[in-house]
Amino acid sequence: MDEMLDEKQDTATLTVKIAQQDPTTVTRAISDAIENVNVLVFDAQGHLIGSAYASSSPTSVSVPVRVSSGCTVCAIANTGSGTYFDGISTLKELKSVVTPAITLATALSSKSNEILYGEATNVTLSSGANTQAVILKRLYSKYTFTITPSSNIAITGYQLCNVPNECYIASGNTNNPTTGFGGLNYDAVATPVYAGTVITVPPYYIYENLAGTNNTLTTAEQRTSVNAPIGSSYLLITARGTGYNAGWTSSYRVYLGGVTNAASPVLDYTNFNINRNFNYQCNIAITGSGATDVRVSYSPTTSTRSNVYFGDATPGTYLYSDGTTGTTTAGKTVVGIVFSNQLSSAEYNAGYKHGYALALADASGIGLTWGPNADAGLTKVTTAADYYNDISSGYDGTFTKGYNKTNSSYPAWQAANNYNVDVSKFPNSGWYLLSMGQFWDICANLGKVDLTSMQTNTSKSLIIYEGSTATTNVNNAIIAAGGAALMINSNYWSSSEHSTTGYVGIFSFDSSRAGVGYIGKDYGYCYVRSVLTF
Structure with a gap:
């Protein structure tokens, strides 16, 4: 009977003119070109009364249909298949079709053309030729972020979290399909950011996320993980205080959405x-x-050293020849390895906001004395606790006392300052002889051992770590950066003056321990390794 009734119905032809929405609405790296189009036409009851597929970048599609009123014309671009919607016989079924799942939202940008959708409703189809324009729109949105820190705050990274990996193709749904959610990879900020500098986060292309609403909220401060609907997307930002604002790290959760037009x-x-x-x-x-904002995860950071300023460098990362830092050696020239983000006041006030980096090779082998057996005018360090606290002698002696590359009276200092690795392309102190406190940080941070219990020790000479872990980890880190390991079972000069009577601090990494002590300035059997402040 249905077939007999169908035969009596008048037939019509519908030409669907296809156009994409103005591409200037969302400037994109992803192409919005229309390569192919599926057209499905449904009557007022939502039954399929005509369909067609056109390839080769069509601007219009001809569809045989039945005469009817109250119709819905649906066009879907870039499925790449004339059979993509086979089996669909009702508008309800079409509106339940979801996009192919993706692992990350950024995978949108790996496709040449993304699926576009458009529909026209309440269309009357008369006998003969009919024409209907349909505007195709994207299934996703573009998100661009700018992040601006105030004075003495460094942004260290960001991550887009809880991104849906699929969505309904047709519009008009009120929630998400059954879908997984993913987080984009954490993006560390290689170049530190300070007041007056704006980070422009590269655009993200995100499938619609119909997470829902919470009608009890009236302020931005209430948009928290407790109040957000399940599946809400958010940007996670990490930052830390620097300089006079040091002593904390925080993670900020910024929920997306909140715009209705x-x-x-x-x-x-x-x-x-x-x-x-x-x-x-x-x-x-x-x-x-x-610290008092419920949207923020706040953690205080402290140092047992006095008069310390926190930079934004991350120990263990590589310092590159352009002044940025990172975790790969590919495509970059590594000039040092970061071992601390605690700076002296003189260095911080000189404009160095990041931390310390260790040279990848010795500036000199054995054979150089430290300098004259006279008082060099530096702060005296006589105990292990003093050694730990001295992070400034090398910088002060080189750049205020003049124990530098031109001063042959201080051979170890001269060699350290003369270390021949070019760091002229970014602001830094230049190479200098490291202090005992800097050696301590190399041992703790690159060696990945806890030396806290040794920081208050009053001994003049001390094994600060028993075992092979510190030595192995420090040298493995240096070698991984492309450098030469520190000499084992040998002493290194420091810049830390022990007394006015001709003694200075030395350090060594042995195969089964790490130690600190002191020796005469005229001793000629210590190696020289440089550091710099940036």
Whole structure:
């Protein structure tokens, strides 16, 4: 009977003119070109009454249909297949179809053309030829972030979290399909950021995320993990205090959505939805540690040293010839390995905001004396606790006392300052002879051992670590950076003056321990390794 009724119905032809939404709405790295189009036409009851597929970048598609009113014309671009919607017989079924799942939202940018969708409703199809325009829109939105820190705050990284890996192809749904959520890889900020500097996070392309609303919220401060609907997307930002603002690290959670109109944005604190085809611009200012803000995970950081300033470098990362830091040797020239982010006041006030880096090779082998057996005018360190606290002697002696590359009276200092690795392309102190406190940080941070119990020891000579772990880890880190290991069972000069009577601090890494002590300035059997401040 249905077939008999169908035969009596009048037939029509519908030409669907295809156009994409103005590409200037969302400037993208992903192409919006229309390579192929599926068209499905449904009557007022939602039954399929015509379909067609056209390839080769069509601008219009001809579809045989039945005469009907109240119809819905749906067009889907870039499925790449004329059979993609085989089996679909109702509008309800079409609206339940989801995109192919992706692992990360950034995978959108790996496709040449992403699926676009458009529909026209309440269309009347008369006998003969009919024409209907359909505007195709993206299933995803573009998110661009700027992050601006205030004075003495360094942004250290960011990550987009809880991103849906699929969405419904047709619009008009009120929630997400059953889907997984993923987080984009954490992006460490290689170049430190300070007040007046803006990080522009590269655009993310995110499938619509209809997470929902919480109608009890009235302020931005209430947009927290406790109040956000399950599956809400957010940007996680990590930062730390530096200089006079040092002593903390924090993670800031900024929930996305909150805008209910694309053309004239309306701020809505209750809304956590990311709508399709929006161009979101999210400007974030980090003005403090957030210690009392429930949106922030705050942790205090401290140092047992006095008059210490925290930089933003990460111990264990590599210092490159352009002044950036990172964790790979590929495509970069590594000039040192970061071993501490604690700076002396003189270095911080001189404009160095990051930390210390260790040279990858010795500046000299044995044979050089430290200098004359006279008082060099540096702060005297007579115990292990003093050794730990002295991170400034090398910088002060080289750049204020003049124990530098031109001063042959101080051979070890001269060799350290003359270390021939070019670091002229970024602000730094230049190479100098490391202090005992800097050696201590090399042992603890690169050696990955806990030396806390030794920091208050009053001995003049001391094994600060028993075992092979510190020595092995320090040298493995240096070798991985492309450098030459520190000499084992040998002494290294430090810049830390022990007394006015001709003694200075020395350190050594042995196969089964690490130690500190002192020796005469005219001793000629110590190696020289340089450091720099940046």
